[in-house]
Amino acid sequence: MSKPRVATTSLAGCFGCHMSLLDxxxxxxxxxxxxxxxxxxxxxxxxxxxxxxxxxxxGGCCNEENVHVLQEFRKNCDVLVxxxxxxxxxxxxxxxxxxxxxxxxxEAYRDGVTVYNxxxxxxxxxxxxxxxxxxxxxxxxxxxxxxxxxxxxxxxTLWAALTALLSGKPLDLPYELLKYD
Amino acid sequence: xxxxxxxxxxxxxRYGNDRARLMDIVNEVQDALGHVPREAFGLIARExxxxxxxxxxxxxxxxxLSDKKQGAVVIRLCxxxxxxxxxxxxxxxxLVAALGIGFDxxxxxxxxxLEKTPCIGMSDQAPGMLVNDTVITNLTPAKIxxxxxxxxANPDPQALVAEPGDGNNADSLIxxxxxxxxxxxxxxxxxxxxxxxxxxxxxxxxPEEVIEDVKTSQLxxxxxxxxxxxxxxxxxRKARGTEKFVLCNxxxxxxxxxxxxxxxxxxxxxxxxxxxxxxxxxxxxTGIIYLRGExxxxxxxxxxxxxxxxxxxxxxxxxxxHEGFNFDVRIQMGAGAYVCGxxxxxxxxxxxxxxxxxxRTPFPVVKGYMVSPTAVNNVESYCCAAxxxxxxxxxxxxxxTARSAGTKLLSVCGDCERPGIYEIxxxxxxxxxxxxxxxxxxxxxxxxxxSGQMVGPAQFDLGISYEELSTGGSVMVFSNxxxxxxxxxxxxxxFVDESCxxxxxxxxxxxxxxxRLERVRKGVGEQKDLDYLQRLGESVKFTSRCGxxxxxxxxxxxxxKNFRPVYNALVKENKTGFHKSFNIMKAVEQAxxxxxxRSEIFHA
Numbered sequence: 001m002s003k004p005r006v007a008t009t010s011l012a013g014c015f016g017c018h019m020s021l022l023d024x025x026x027x028x029x030x031x032x033x034x035x036x037x038x039x040x041x042x043x044x045x046x047x048x049x050x051x052x053x054x055x056x057x058x059g060g061c062c063n064e065e066n067v068h069v070l071q072e073f074r075k076n077c078d079v080l081v082x083x084x085x086x087x088x089x090x091x092x093x094x095x096x097x098x099x100x101x102x103x104x105x106x107e108a109y110r111d112g113v114t115v116y117n118x119x120x121x122x123x124x125x126x127x128x129x130x131x132x133x134x135x136x137x138x139x140x141x142x143x144x145x146x147x148x149x150x151x152x153x154x155x156x157t158l159w160a161a162l163t164a165l166l167s168g169k170p171l172d173l174p175y176e177l178l179k180y181d
Numbered sequence: 182x183x184x185x186x187x188x189x190x191x192x193x194x195r196y197g198n199d200r201a202r203l204m205d206i207v208n209e210v211q212d213a214l215g216h217v218p219r220e221a222f223g224l225i226a227r228e229x230x231x232x233x234x235x236x237x238x239x240x241x242x243x244x245x246l247s248d249k250k251q252g253a254v255v256i257r258l259c260x261x262x263x264x265x266x267x268x269x270x271x272x273x274x275x276l277v278a279a280l281g282i283g284f285d286x287x288x289x290x291x292x293x294x295l296e297k298t299p300c301i302g303m304s305d306q307a308p309g310m311l312v313n314d315t316v317i318t319n320l321t322p323a324k325i326x327x328x329x330x331x332x333x334a335n336p337d338p339q340a341l342v343a344e345p346g347d348g349n350n351a352d353s354l355i356x357x358x359x360x361x362x363x364x365x366x367x368x369x370x371x372x373x374x375x376x377x378x379x380x381x382x383x384x385x386x387x388p389e390e391v392i393e394d395v396k397t398s399q400l401x402x403x404x405x406x407x408x409x410x411x412x413x414x415x416x417x418r419k420a421r422g423t424e425k426f427v428l429c430n431x432x433x434x435x436x437x438x439x440x441x442x443x444x445x446x447x448x449x450x451x452x453x454x455x456x457x458x459x460x461x462x463x464x465x466x467t468g469i470i471y472l473r474g475e476x477x478x479x480x481x482x483x484x485x486x487x488x489x490x491x492x493x494x495x496x497x498x499x500x501x502x503h504e505g506f507n508f509d510v511r512i513q514m515g516a517g518a519y520v521c522g523x524x525x526x527x528x529x530x531x532x533x534x535x536x537x538x539x540x541r542t543p544f545p546v547v548k549g550y551m552v553s554p555t556a557v558n559n560v561e562s563y564c565c566a567a568x569x570x571x572x573x574x575x576x577x578x579x580x581x582t583a584r585s586a587g588t589k590l591l592s593v594c595g596d597c598e599r600p601g602i603y604e605i606x607x608x609x610x611x612x613x614x615x616x617x618x619x620x621x622x623x624x625x626x627x628x629x630x631x632s633g634q635m636v637g638p639a640q641f642d643l644g645i646s647y648e649e650l651s652t653g654g655s656v657m658v659f660s661n662x663x664x665x666x667x668x669x670x671x672x673x674x675x676f677v678d679e680s681c682x683x684x685x686x687x688x689x690x691x692x693x694x695x696x697r698l699e700r701v702r703k704g705v706g707e708q709k710d711l712d713y714l715q716r717l718g719e720s721v722k723f724t725s726r727c728g729x730x731x732x733x734x735x736x737x738x739x740x741x742k743n744f745r746p747v748y749n750a751l752v753k754e755n756k757t758g759f760h761k762s763f764n765i766m767k768a769v770e771q772a773x774x775x776x777x778x779r780s781e782i783f784h785a
Contacts, residue, residue, distance in 0.1 A: 064769050068782050074758045101771045126781045130772035136763065143709075143758040 004053035004166060007077060008040040011066040012093045012135055013059025015041070016152045017084035021056075023155035034166050048076045054165060055079070057144070059086040061136045062093050065129035074142040079165065082138040083148040083158065091151065094135040101133055150180055188213050189221055193228035200231040201551070203239055203533030207246055208514055216250045235534065242535040242681075244298060244517030245474045252287045252294040254336050257311040261300035261436040262671040263594050263657060268321070269308035273297070275325035292336060293329075298517060299675055300436035301475045304594035304657070305362045305601050312338035314477040316357050349446045354482040361443050362601030365617065367588040368580065370564050371604045376450055377495060379570035383458045384503045391462040392418065395566055398574035399586035403561035404430060404522070405629060405653030406728075407585075410562050416546040417463040420554035427459045427468040427508075428550060428557040430527055434473060434519040435630035436675065437655035440590040441560040443602050445472075445479050448564055449486040453510060455563025457495065458570055460508040463556055468510040471527050474517045483512055519679040523728045524549075524557040526681070537681050538727035559653070561590055581607030585646035593618045595658035611650060612641040620658045625665050625744065630655035631672035632732035634739035635665065665744050666702050666751075672736035673698060680729060687730030690721035694737055705761040706752045715741055 010018055018041055024031065039048045055077030061067050073080060085091040096104050109115060109122045138144050148161055157177040164171040192209045196202035206229055210217050217225075217240045226233040240246045258264075258273050273284070280288055280295055287294040303309035306318035315338035317328070331341060345351040346360040366372055383391045396411030417425060429452065433441040444452060456468045472480060487510055490496040498507045513531050520526045521536040528550050530536040549555025558566075565587055569577045578586045585607035591614065594600045598619025605614060615623055627635050628645070629652035636643070636650065643649040659668060673695040682688045697714055700706045718734030718741075725731050741748060755761065769780050 063772075064765065064780055064782050067763075067765055067768075071759060080758075102775055105775055122775060124776040124778055126778065129782065130769045130776060130780050132768040133771050134768075136768075141760060141763045143755075143760065 003034065003036045005038045005050065006035045006040075006054045006056065006162075007038040007048050007052045007073060008042065008056040009058065009069055009073060010041060011057065011059035011069060011087070011138070012062035013084060013086045013091070015058070017058040017087075018042070020084075020150075020152035020155055021158055024159050025155070027159055031162070034163070048072060050076075052077045053079065054081065054162075057082045057087045057138050058084050060090045060093065060138055061132060061141050063129040063131050067132070067141055070138060070141055079145045080138075080142070081146045081148060081161070081165070082144045083150075083153055083161075085149060085151040087138045088147045088149055090135045090137045094137075097134040101131060105131075149178065185214065185218070185221065186224060189224055190228055193225065196229075198228055198230055199533075200229050200235070201531075201533045203229055203231065203235065204513065204516065204530060206533075207236065207239055208516060211246050215253060216247045218250075219248050231533075238535045239533070242518065243474075243515075246516050250287070250291070252292045254292060254332055254338060255294045255296060255311075255313055257296045257298040257301070258284075259299075259301045259303065259307065259309045259311075260297040261304065261307075261675070262668050263300075263304040263437060264307040264309065265671065266595070266659075266663065267307040271322045272308050272310075272320045272325060275322035276329070279326050279329040293332065298475075299519060299678065300434070300438075302433055302439040302442045302473075303359065304437050304439060305592065306360060307594070311475060312341060314480075315339055315341060316359050316478055317341060318358055318360075349482065352482060354485050355446065355479060357478050359442070359446075359478075361447060363443065363447075364593075364599050364601040365603045365605065367604030367606065369568050369577065369588045369604070370444070370448065370451075370561065370590060371602075374451065374568060375571060377454055379567035380454050380457055380461075380495065381501065383461055383570045384501055384506070388418065388462045388464065391458065391570065394574045395462070395569060396574075398565075398569045398577040399584075400562065400565050400569060400577065401585065401647060402559055403565065403589070403653065404559035405435070405633075405651060407647040407651065410558060410566065413546055413556055413558070414459060414462050416544075417465075417554045417556040420547045422554045424467070424551070424553045425463050425465040426550045426553060426555040427456050427463065427465045428524075428527065428531065428555055429456055429468065429470040429560060429563060430522060430524065430557055431476070431560050432471050432473045432515050432522040432527060433476070433560075433654075434522045435632065435653055435655050436672075437592065437594055437627065437630050437657040438653060439592040439594075440602055440654040442476060442479075443592075444560050444564060444590070445476065445483060449483055450490070451564045451567050452560055453486065453490055453496070453563075455558075455565070455567040456510060457500065457508055458566055459556055459558065459563065461500075461503075461506055463554070465556075466507050466509070468508060469513050469531055469550070470510060471513045471515060471521070471531060473515045473521075477514060480512060480514065487512075518681075519675075520681045520727070520729050525727065527557060528555065535681070537683055538729070540726070561654075582644065582646050582648070584648050589645060589652070590654055591645065591652065591656050592654050593620075593656045593658065596620060596623070596660035596663070597658045605645065607646045608644040610642055610644050611636070614645065614656065615641065615658065618658070620660075622661045623658055624661045624663060625659045625668070627655070627657040627659070627668065627672075628652045630657070631675055631736055632728070634735055635669065635743060636739070637743045640743065665740060665747055666698065669736040669740045670695065670698055670702060673733075676729065676733035680733070681727075684724075684726045684730060686721045686724040687726075687733060690717060690725075690730070691733050693717060694721065694734060698737060700762045701748065701751050703762075704751055704753075707755050707760070708752050710762075711741065711748055711752060714738075 039045045055073040222236040308320045309318045400410040401407040500506045518536045521530045525539040526536040545555045591603045628650045677691045680687045718738045721734045
């Protein structure tokens with residue numbers, strides 16, 4: 001029987017959750033005994049190639065491309081896990097949610113003290129995805145099956161969650177793995 | 182400016198420059214100046230021996246106080262769900278058209294301000310509004326242009342009262358167009374009674390015996406919580422403290438409730454008699470009636486009643502010749518805050534601060550008003566106590582059910598032929614009440630107001646009592662024509678507005694609950710949204726500090742329980758896993774306008 005496939009992506013996040021995933025260190029060798037990676041920044045595969053058992057989502061949705069990727073994951077993964085605070089709650093990027101989008105863009109591209117932009121041009125290239133009106137946590141866009149909090153969730157937390165999920169065992173996260181202070 | 186200064190100084194002096202009377206001070210400044218100017222906060226603080234921030238927090242807390250100049254006439258249209266169903270929105274449109282201003286605005290000549298306010302306690306004659314302190318009932322859009330024209334010509338709102346209502350509403354000190362709408366009188370409260378017989382009887386007994394009688398009668402608090410009144414008095418009597426207080430909760434803010442309005446109009450003497458008995462029982466010398474701002478039109482009448490009792494030696498020193506028994510009552514006006522019906526908030530408000538609830542324990546019976554032992558009881562509870570003393574605890578306990586003794590005053594409103602006041606023995610079935618009120622094709626009844634529960638026909642055979650359908654008096658009837666979730670949504674809107682904001686579960690949770698309910702109502706919700714509502718509702722109930730947050734999820738939780746099919750019909754199974762509540766077209770609309778191009782991915 002072929003190994004279950006796992007896809008991962010970083011949307012409106014800082015890649016810190018993926019760094020934490022790499023922090024499982026040498027256990028990554030055990031991990032690839034258990035699974036095959038499909039689309040992921042780890043192997044740089046750009047699109048999901050076949051049905052996956054698990055999709056790991058870092059970050060929420062701040063632009064239309066994030067939505068597009070998240071929907072691809074939902075369509076092709078049996079189980080979606082939102083990991084890290086940006087995916088589960090919007091996190092730091094969602095701090096802009098109290099400021100109207102146009103004000104954000106003006107501050108960044110037109111009115112900021114270090115900005116030189118006499119024509120007041122804002123990014124409008126079709127290659128650049130349009131921003132959403134606000135930053136959405138993953139579960140407001142698609143159905144998410146599991147949530148792992150933390151900024152980032154520690155490597156041990158991710159390891160415990162992934163191995164439990166892949167072996168079909170109930171997940172038992174001790175307090176130390178969910179305590180962040 | 183100097184006139185303002187002298188006005189404020191005069192007002193503060195009248196209240197003994199006492200910080201504990203800040204509510205009265207700012208209420209009077211508001212009346213005198215049409216607002217409480219920010220420039221005056223410092224002056225008021227100095228004169229009343231308090232801090233500027235205290236003044237600011239009081240002015241910003243209460244809906245009837247404003248730091249912006251308001252018109253000499255302030256129109257407050259009642260905006261509860263009963264009024265909406267009776268056409269208040271069309272009345273609102275007519276007001277906007279006639280005045281040429283929107284809500285929360287003042288006419289250009291500075292004469293008239295237009296606002297909305299939650300239930301003003303006139304649901305049996307809705308739609309209603311307050312024009313300053315004057316109540317206008319049974320409004321229609323057609324009546325508005327004339328009303329506005331009259332107000333423009335003569336800013337005295339009392340001139341709008343063409344024909345006063347029944348009973349004491351026609352008394353020259355009330356003179357309101359309000360009708361009592363007493364549909365059924367019961368043996369305890371609305372029956373004819375011998376004035377002050379209860380008080381005279383009580384004074385022949387020791388205070389302990391009075392308390393024993395109230396305990397034997399099984400009287401429970403009529404505000405809704407149902408705490409045993411005799412036990413409360415006993416705790417207050419036994420609590421250590423040199424000064425003790427008797428407070429009467431007349432902050433009848435629960436939407437759909439108006440029975441205290443009728444009691445204060447027709448049984449003011451009985452209420453004061455009950456308070457006097459309570460004072461004798463617990464050993465208090467001071468009483469306060471906390472009267473909601475919406476009922477300011479009753480204030481003159483109540484003060485007159487208090488004065489009459491003083492003259493008859495029923496209040497004051499050596500009451501009825503009973504050496505050493507001194508008791509007097511003052512009225513504390515509220516200023517439009519629902520949460521002040523919660524006893525600890527009510528006490529905060531009486532002490533001249535924001536109406537924030539405080540932690541219990543200690544309970545007010547131990548540390549209440551001015552950190553002294555305080556018994557806070559509902560208007561109706563005092564009436565019952567006076568009647569118990571007269572007719573005996575056995576008589577009272579024989580009425581009603583085993584665990585709910587006596588009768589209950591209900592204010593029935595909404596979709597029924599005969600809205601009004603019904604005094605029924607506890608245990609009366611809801612179905613029977615509905616039949617008497619002439620309610621047909623009933624889809625739902627809200628028992629106990631927004632903080633109570635929504636019940637459907639399956640629950641109509643339950644009785645009105647503490648053990649089955651508990652209510653402080655509110656019974657709102659909704660016919661098959663009404664959208665039950667619109668009702669729940671309106672109730673959530675009410676709680677969002679009325680939360681004092683102190684604790685997170687209530688301040689944040691109610692907003693999240695309302696948002697999610699809206700999603701379901703729009704038809705973009707899923708089964709899991711219903712689970713979310715259930716879970717979050719339970720959390721808010723469990724983690725909130727006071728009664729407001731502990732009951733605010735009830736409109737949602739009780740409809741989820743009793744009207745599940747209504748919800749189920751709105752949520753659809755979604756196999757794609759893409760939430761319909763997320764609309765990508767709307768989400769990129771702004772960015773698309775800024776960039777001046779359409780979405781390349783979604784072609785929006």
